[in-house]
Amino acid sequence: MKRLFLISLFLICFFSRMVSAQQRHEKLIIESxxxxxxxxxxxxDSLKKFPLVLFLxxxxxxxNDLEKVxxxxxxxxxxxxxxxxxxxxxxxxxxxxxxESKDLMRLMRSLQKKYRIDEDRLYLTGLSMGGFGSWDMAIKYPGLFAAVIPVCGGxxxxxxxxxxxxxxxxFHGAKDDAVPLKASQEMVEALRHHNPAVKFTVYPDAGHDSWTAAYNTDSLYTWMLSQKKFKYSQITVAKEDLERYQGYYVNSLKNDTIKVDAGSGVLIGTMGNHRLEIKPYQEHKFFIKENEPVDIVFSGKKRKQQFVVNNERQDVYKLIKK
Structure with missing residues (x-):
């Protein structure tokens, strides 16, 4: 089975095709x-679903001795x-x-099948190597977790x-001599440009054991459990306000041209024979599906207008004509 994942403003879908060959069935078992x-x-309570925390x-x-964990x-x-x-x-x-984030994802899928888990309240945390693992998995699987708590990671x-x-x-200790404070600072500072609400606690006297104080912080659990998986929510925008975004846009490689029109409360994107509704969640920010980590952000004015598609990468489309 080959799987193609075609990601663009208009084709957010999965499809697969069978490949014929002389092959036999095998099985790969990943032990975790x-x-x-x-x-x-x-x-x-056999009906109630519960939040899940994955700790690294x-x-x-x-x-191979679980007691060490x-x-x-x-x-x-x-x-x-x-x-x-x-x-x-x-x-x-x-x-x-x-x-390895891909192995952890296999574990997550298995857990979701085996236990009664609230899919909107999956949380990820880890310390030191697990702090690095938490950042990595959250980046590779955006939209999966309702909240992430990396401790002395990077x-x-x-x-x-x-x-x-x-x-x-x-969380991080200012006197950490194993994972320098800078490792967390760089991640938080970069994230703050896109997510101003990110929280960062530095313990001035803690070394490479900031997890002791972090996991004994009662407010951490209150905050964490109050978070639910992010979903886009459409707002009402007048058609005349949407019309400012109309026009033809081309990407930086100049191999994709997209026509944007104003519809009834939404933008309509057209590329070739494909049309897609682009829904506003802020005045200049739009989404395609409420639970897909893909959004479109417009900026600039008149002839210098452009939009960025935030997906697995950031693709810039610039206005070429109205």
Whole structure:
């Protein structure tokens, strides 16, 4: 089975085609060991769905002994008797390996089938190596998590704009000599340009153990559990206001031309034989599907008008004629 994913302003869809060849059926099994904590009431109420928190440990807890995962963070608190109102899943990375987002995604899909999980309240957190893993997975799967809490982590700040709609609270110790404070600062500063509400807590006297204070912050759980998966919501915009965006736009490679027209409360984008409604969620910002992490942002005036399609990358389309 080959799968093509064609992403443009007008073709946000999945399709597949069968490939004929002499092939045989095989099976790949990815082993993922994890600690599971089920909240009170899970076994008693067979209909209720619960939030899920995916916790990623640090490098010192890797291996094949799940007891090591209880050394730090949320599993440590559970082992000490703390009760949480969410399902907690704490996988263990193999010895010598880091967190692979694609493997964690396979685990997530399995968990969603196996347990009664509230799909709108999936949360991700991790410390040190797990902090890096949290940033990475949130970037690679934007729109999956309702909130992300990276503790003394870091990552690729050039791609953090993909988390523009993901509530994020980062933690770090100012005296951390294993993962410098700058690693979190760069991520937060880059994200703040796209998500001004990002939260960042720095513990002035903490070294490479800021997770101790972070996971003992009661307000963290209150904040986290109040977040739900982001969905775009259409607003009402008068047709005459939409008409300012009408025209023909071409991308930077000059191989895609898009015609934009004003419809009834929406913009209509046309490329070839394909037409798509583009719905406003702010005066100059638009979306295609409420639960797809894709949006279109217009800027500029008159002949210098353009829009950016924010998807897996950012594509700029400039006005060429009205």
């Amino acid at each position: 060991n994890y600690l599971l904590y089920l909240p009170e009431g899970y076994q008693q 440990h640090g490098s010192g807890e890797r291996g 209880k050394i730090n963070g949320l599993p440590k608190l559970v082992e000490a008797g703390r009760k949480f109102p969410f399902i907690l899943v704490s996988p263990q990375a193999h010895a010598g390996e880091g967190w 990552g690729d700040s050039s791609k953090v704009w993909l988390m523009r709609n993901t509530p994020t609270w980062a």
